[in-house]
Amino acid sequence: xxxxxxxxxxxxxxxxxxxxxxxxxxxxxxxxxxxxxxxxxxxxxxxxxxxxxxxxxxxxxxxxxxxxxxxxxxxxxxxxxxxxxxxxxxxxxxxxxxxxxxxxxxxxxxxxxxxxxxxxxxxxxxxxxxxxxxxxxxxxxxxxxxxxxxxxxxxxxxxxxxxxxxxxxxxxxxxxxxxxxxxxxxxxxxxxxxxxxxxxxxxxxxxxxxxxxxxxxxxxxxxxxxxxxxxxxxxxxxxxxxxxxxxxxxxxxxxxxxxxxxxxxxxxxxxxxxxxxxxxxxxxxxxxxxxxxxxxxxxxxxxxxxxxxxxxxxxxxxxxxxxxxxxxxxxxxxxxxxxxxxxxxxxxxxxxxxxxxxxxxxxxxxxxxxxxxxxxxxxxxxxxxxxxxxxxxxxxxxxxxxxxxxxxxxxxxxxxxxxxxxxxxxxxxxxxxxxxxxxxxxxxxxxxxxxxxxxxxxxxxxxxxxxxxxxxxxxxxxxxxxxxxxxxxxxxxxxxxxxxxxxxxxxxxxxxxxxxxxxxxxxxxxxxxxxxxxxxxxxxxxxxxxxxxxxxxxxxxxxxxxxxxxxxxxxxx
Amino acid sequence: xxxxxxxxxxxxxxxxxxxxxxxxxxxxxxxxxxxxxxxxxxxxxxxxxxxxxxxxxxxxxxxxxxxxxxxxxxxxxxxxxxxxxxxxxxxxxxxxxxxxxxxxxxxxxxxxxxxxxxxxxxxxxxxxxxxxxxxxxxxxxxxxxxxxxxxxxxxxxxxxxxxxxxxxxxxxxxxxxxxxxxxxxxxxxxxxxxxxxxxxxxxxxxxxxxxxxxxxxxxxxxxxxxxxxxxxxxxx
Amino acid sequence: xxxxxxxxxxxxxxxxxxxxxxxxxxxxxxxxxxxxxxxxxxxxxxxxxxxxxxxxxxxxxxxxxxxxxxxxxxxxxxxxxxxxxxxxxxxxxxxxxxxxxxxxxxxxxxxxxx
Numbered sequence: 001x002x003x004x005x006x007x008x009x010x011x012x013x014x015x016x017x018x019x020x021x022x023x024x025x026x027x028x029x030x031x032x033x034x035x036x037x038x039x040x041x042x043x044x045x046x047x048x049x050x051x052x053x054x055x056x057x058x059x060x061x062x063x064x065x066x067x068x069x070x071x072x073x074x075x076x077x078x079x080x081x082x083x084x085x086x087x088x089x090x091x092x093x094x095x096x097x098x099x100x101x102x103x104x105x106x107x108x109x110x111x112x113x114x115x116x117x118x119x120x121x122x123x124x125x126x127x128x129x130x131x132x133x134x135x136x137x138x139x140x141x142x143x144x145x146x147x148x149x150x151x152x153x154x155x156x157x158x159x160x161x162x163x164x165x166x167x168x169x170x171x172x173x174x175x176x177x178x179x180x181x182x183x184x185x186x187x188x189x190x191x192x193x194x195x196x197x198x199x200x201x202x203x204x205x206x207x208x209x210x211x212x213x214x215x216x217x218x219x220x221x222x223x224x225x226x227x228x229x230x231x232x233x234x235x236x237x238x239x240x241x242x243x244x245x246x247x248x249x250x251x252x253x254x255x256x257x258x259x260x261x262x263x264x265x266x267x268x269x270x271x272x273x274x275x276x277x278x279x280x281x282x283x284x285x286x287x288x289x290x291x292x293x294x295x296x297x298x299x300x301x302x303x304x305x306x307x308x309x310x311x312x313x314x315x316x317x318x319x320x321x322x323x324x325x326x327x328x329x330x331x332x333x334x335x336x337x338x339x340x341x342x343x344x345x346x347x348x349x350x351x352x353x354x355x356x357x358x359x360x361x362x363x364x365x366x367x368x369x370x371x372x373x374x375x376x377x378x379x380x381x382x383x384x385x386x387x388x389x390x391x392x393x394x395x396x397x398x399x400x401x402x403x404x405x406x407x408x409x410x411x412x413x414x415x416x417x418x419x420x421x422x423x424x425x426x427x428x429x430x431x432x433x434x435x436x437x438x439x440x441x442x443x444x445x446x447x448x449x450x451x452x453x454x455x456x457x458x459x460x461x462x463x464x465x466x467x468x469x470x471x472x473x474x475x476x477x478x479x480x481x482x483x484x485x486x487x488x489x490x491x492x493x494x495x496x497x498x499x500x501x502x503x504x505x506x507x508x509x510x511x512x513x514x515x516x517x518x519x520x521x522x523x524x525x526x527x528x529x530x531x532x533x534x535x536x537x538x539x540x541x542x543x544x545x546x547x548x549x550x551x552x553x554x555x556x557x558x559x560x561x562x563x564x565x566x567x568x569x570x571x572x573x
Numbered sequence: 574x575x576x577x578x579x580x581x582x583x584x585x586x587x588x589x590x591x592x593x594x595x596x597x598x599x600x601x602x603x604x605x606x607x608x609x610x611x612x613x614x615x616x617x618x619x620x621x622x623x624x625x626x627x628x629x630x631x632x633x634x635x636x637x638x639x640x641x642x643x644x645x646x647x648x649x650x651x652x653x654x655x656x657x658x659x660x661x662x663x664x665x666x667x668x669x670x671x672x673x674x675x676x677x678x679x680x681x682x683x684x685x686x687x688x689x690x691x692x693x694x695x696x697x698x699x700x701x702x703x704x705x706x707x708x709x710x711x712x713x714x715x716x717x718x719x720x721x722x723x724x725x726x727x728x729x730x731x732x733x734x735x736x737x738x739x740x741x742x743x744x745x746x747x748x749x750x751x752x753x754x755x756x757x758x759x760x761x762x763x764x765x766x767x768x769x770x771x772x773x774x775x776x777x778x779x780x781x782x783x784x785x786x787x788x789x790x791x792x793x794x795x796x797x798x799x800x801x802x803x804x805x806x807x808x809x
Numbered sequence: 810x811x812x813x814x815x816x817x818x819x820x821x822x823x824x825x826x827x828x829x830x831x832x833x834x835x836x837x838x839x840x841x842x843x844x845x846x847x848x849x850x851x852x853x854x855x856x857x858x859x860x861x862x863x864x865x866x867x868x869x870x871x872x873x874x875x876x877x878x879x880x881x882x883x884x885x886x887x888x889x890x891x892x893x894x895x896x897x898x899x900x901x902x903x904x905x906x907x908x909x910x911x912x913x914x915x916x917x918x919x920x921x922x923x
Contacts, residue, residue: 036676038719039624039632096700099690099753101708101715108702133715139631140715147689181669210626211611243603246629325786326629329648330603445615488619491586494670497619641813664810728818731810775884777817777896790896794888 001179001186002420005030005155007409008174008190010162010217013040014138014395015377015402016196017145019359022406023194024152029410030188032157032177034212034499037146041198041210042398045138046249046322047115048130049095049399050392051088055109056128061085063120064129066566068393071117071280072350072386073526073536074568075230075544075561080382082564083357084393087400092131095399100144102133103319113319114254117280117390123573126254126278130392135249135322138395160186161499163428165193165220165373168421170363172373176420176428180499183492185428187420192409195353195361195375196402201234202448202503203511204346205456208240208247218353218379219506222513226363226370227546229381229559230351231510232517235389235527236461238284240345241330242303248323248342250391252308253277255315259288260305260339261296267304272573279573282388282527285344289461298341305339344461348389350527351517352381354546354559359405365546365559372412376405383544386561387526435501440484444497444504447482451475451504451511459515464531468519475512482508516554517547538568575599576651578609580621581661582671591668600651606658607635607646623672630784633720636663637672643722643782663725665734678734679721682741686763690748691756707752714747714792716785723779723789735768739779739789742770746792749799761800770796816897820880827877834870859923868911868918875907 006027009020016031023029031037052059064085069076096102096110103111112128120127133140149156159180166173166187174189200215201207222228238259239248253259258266258277271287272279279287288304297303308316308323313336316324320335327333327340352375354362359374377398384397458471482505489497523537524530543558576598583591596617598609607628614621623646624634630648637646638661640654666674692701717740724730724738737745745764748754764770770793779789812818845851857863883899891899 035626035632035634036680036719039626039634041627041632043718044627044629044631093698093700097696099748099751101711101751102700104703104705104708106705108704110700134712136631136716139718143715143717144690150684151689210632211628212626244629322631329650330605330629443616443619445619448615489622491584491620491670493585494622494673496622497614500614500619638812641811664812726812728812728821774821775817775887775896776815776821777893778812778815780893781815781817788893790887791893794890797888798890 001184002189003030003186004189006191007406008032008188008193009196010175010193011040011196011198011377011379012037012156012158013042013196013198013377014141014145014398015198016194017142017149018399018402019194019196019376019406019409020154021145021148021152022403023410024154026410028153028155030155030157030190031149032160032162032175032188034159034161034180036158037149037156038142040142041213042395043139043142044208044210044247045395046135046247047251047254048113048132048137048392049092049141049395050115050118050129050390051092051131051396052085052129053089053092053110053112053131055105056112057120059120059127059129061089063122063127064088064118066122067118068384068390069386069566070123070571071390072388073571074386074538074542074566075383075525076386077383077562078564078566079562080357080384084384084396084400088396091396091399091403095141095144098144098148100133100141102131102140113251114278115391116250116253116278116284117573118392119275123274126275130251130254132251134318135251135320141395141399161502162216162220163431163502164424165217165224166420166424167224167370167373171371173418173420176424178428178432180494180496183495185425185432187425189420191414192372192374192412194359194405194409195373195379196377197379199349199378200507200510201346201349203452203455203507203514204460205452206240206245206343207346208237208245209346214503214507215349215379215510216503216506219509221353222509222549225548225550227354227365227548227557228351228513229354229546230383230517230544231513231547232521232528232545233350233387233526234346234514235281235348235350236285236344237281237347238288238344239306239342241326242341242343244330245345246326246330247345247347248306248326248340249320250281252306252320252323255319256311257306257308258310259284260307261291262298262300262304263296267291267296275573280388280390281347282529283573285461286529288344303341303343306342307339308335309337309339346460348394349378350381350383350385350387350389352379355380355382357382357404358408359401360408365544365557374405374409376401387528432498435485435498436487436490438484438486440486442481442484442486444485444501447478447485448504448507451478451508454478455511455514459518462529462531463518465519468515471515472512472519475508475515479508479512513547517545520556521545536571542568574602574651575656576609576654577657578613579657579659580671582621583668584620585670602652604651605647606639606649606651606654609651610646622670631718633718636720636722636725638662638664638725643726645720645722645784648784663721665725665731666721676721679724679738679740682724682737683719683744686737686741686745687756687760688744688748690751690754691759692753693755701753703752710750710752711747713787714743714750716787717743717747718785720784722782722784726778726782728776728778729772729774733768733772736772737764737769739793742773742796743787743789743792746796749796758803761796761803764796765800765804770800773797816900820883820900823876824880827873830873831877855923864919868915871914871918872907872911875910876904879903879907
């Protein structure tokens with residue numbers, strides 16, 4: 001079956017929904033996603049969305065830009081950060097107008113709270129900049145945008161798994177997808193295609209990401225020899241529930257929670273004397289791992305406590321109700337009575353598909369773009385987050401750049417596009433049938449487990465040359481094994497095992513891109529911390545990495561960082 | 574701890590009727606039933622089919638019938654369950670494969686209640702004001718994750734597939750109760766028919782099934798009262 | 810459909826069942842009222858109702874009316890805005906109150922003067 005739309009959006013999280021709403025004002029739009037729209041992982045975002053509204057205390061766009069740049073350890077493209085923070089205010093106001101149920105101040109304005117790395121007066125003290133809906137801000141925004149789509153001419157194709165993007169002569173013609181329910185291969189022809197497939201945290205063992213967060217479209221682009229940017233930068237959120245990796249929002253510390261080590265001491269003042277527990281996530285994660293490595297984990301184990309007992313019960317119940325529930329259900333802990341055991345959890349990919357500020361997918365570091373192809377949200381790298389994202393800037397990123405991409409995509413002159421070339425669907429059919437008929441006897445689950453453990457062990461918060469080299473070698477053997485994945489389920493209808501296999505192959509590719517990118521960057525910056533190169537090296541490394549694989553060989557090239565106002569300084573909090 | 578997972582299975586290409594299959598799974602103290610299902614799929618029988626994504630009760634994918642009631646597999650700890658755990662697809666929806674049901678009838682109901690904010694008044698330059706007290710009225714209903722545990726547990730829905738069902742009614746109530754919304758009348762008309770709010774018999778299965786602890790029946794009761802008021806006024 | 814029997818569902822089934830029984834009961838009830846033509850007929854019918862079987866049937870009828878009526882009051886209260894967390898309490902209260910009234914009524918209904 002062949003579908004034809006002006007704009008095709010892949011992914012139905014916040015970036016995808018924002019893009020779809022915007023594009024639907026100028027033409028027909030299809031949203032295809034492997035999940036039902038509201039099942040996206042944007043729903044799991046807790047803490048808030050940043051905007052310098054100044055509702056609770058004075059704030060300015062410039063402070064927000066500064067924090068974003070400094071939080072990104074100066075790898076942030078400052079022109080893009082400027083766009084993000086300027087658009088933030090009208091974006092949040094627009095979300096409110098669309099119906100997002102934000103928490104409110106007594107005066108009826110959108111309430112704002114403190115969040116890691118957001119400060120006033122260029123780092124003087126924490127600022128209230130996070131607009132929130134209790135601790136379920138993502139869910140509130142996802143629901144609202146999905147509801148808005150019911151009003152617009154947006155056609156949803158839920159549970160369609162994209163197998164291939166069709167790019168010919170520098171132009172994207174659409175995508176080929178598997179309709180899960182029937183097993184049918186469908187083509188979606190479009191004048192413009194927007195990739196909004198989110199993150200790929202499932203490359204790590206412990207992650208806050210959903211099982212569906214496997215970066216499929218990045219995997220597709222990488223295997224086509226297209227570049228991925230800054231893949232070495234992967235953020236570990238300091239507070240994941242022990243063992244499960246389920247996120248405990250930074251908002252918990254924004255409301256007064258503190259981290260405590262095995263000696264019962266708070267420790268963040270050693271690492272960030274001014275803003276302590278509200279330091280950016282990369283620093284807090286390193287602090288926790290350092291405490292653990294130096295034997296000050298709880299009872300000598302691999303975790304610390306997040307102590308919320310000094311936060312009034314009423315605040316916990318009204319502003320952090322989900323955290324209360326998660327702790328109770330999964331840890332058996334009531335946070336108002338006992339501290340929560342936490343450890344860093346793989347959370348957010350700063351790197352991804354290189355794009356410009358309008359979401360156009362770049363194919364070279366000098367700025368050449370693929371015609372008709374856009375990307376937005378976590379899968380894209382604009383780069384507004386640089387080497388480390390600040391909390392609440394990701395929801396903002398998805399909505400701001402999702403809208404921009406939607407706008408530009410729908411404005412494409414040649415709306416229908418030249419149509420699918422013959423053979424595009426045939427190729428996808430062959431991929432599927434070769435996977436179904438492979439008798440190699442290797443289980444996708446086993447491959448995934450091996451990869452995730454390897455990445456966690458060698459390529460997480462702290463990295464070094466020896467570990468990364470070993471990881472690179474091991475990934476090569478994992479890749480070879482992945483060629484032998486075979487599948488029990490031979491049925492056509494709703495074959496999720498087939499999708500698991502496809503996702504696993506993408507994850508292996510992304511693991512490779514992360515490890516090799518991390519290996520070549522011989523400095524420490526933001527979330528990328530090399531123990532053998534502990535200092536930031538602006539002389540050699542103030543630049544974005546582009547990794548691409550051509551004919552089995554990995555190549556690197558580099559793109560300069562856009563620096564407009566804030567010259568790189570030592571990053572202290 | 575060892576558990577026996579007894580799973581109701583149906584392969585659309587092979588089976589004429591559903592069949593039961595037992596798996597034995599070892600689960601750690603903090604593990605969820607979903608972890609057990611994933612382990613079976615990854616290491617024992619890859620053809621076992623179920624939906625899953627976030628694994629912590631925020632996405633609503635893994636709703637299924639577990640030991641006789643609708644709930645999320647990711648929000649149920651193995652420790653809290655007996656040794657034998659029985660899995661069935663969500664009641665009242667057509668089964669596609671194993672534990673996967675057709676969700677279209679569910680989402681169709683959600684879309685039919687004008688599930689969006691209606692307000693044509695001129696936009697202020699800033700946010701529309703709303704007091705914390707006004708916001709509190711929608712605090713319960715905005716938590717819904719559309720997992721369908723409520724609707725699938727509702728005996729009225731079992732008997733009347735045209736009934737809007739608890740989830741769609743909560744969605745309608747979410748906007749009826751929003752101080753910023755102006756679509757009240759049209760929306761109340763949509764939920765006042767023979768298959769609308771009045772069809773609810775206050776059985777409370779939905780409240781017990783809701784993994785988000787939403788007071789579903791209270792929202793339906795609010796709609797009942799408002800549609801009744803509107804009906805009485807219309808009759809005068 | 811096998812689904813765990815909850816209190817609310819049990820109450821619903823009880824209400825439905827008692828409702829149907831009461832509706833069916835009303836038909837012979839109206840007939841017997843219709844056939845009261847004169848004093849003699851009235852006496853005959855009264856005699857008929859004074860037998861142990863009919864006395865027991867009337868006791869059962871009282872039980873069904875109590876179950877239906879008290880649960881009806883519970884539903885009205887709940888739908889008028891009584892908190893959901895009380896629904897089970899209300900049900901068991903209604904049921905116990907009904908049982909108590911029934912128990913107290915036994916001597917009169919079974920053996921009392923008519």
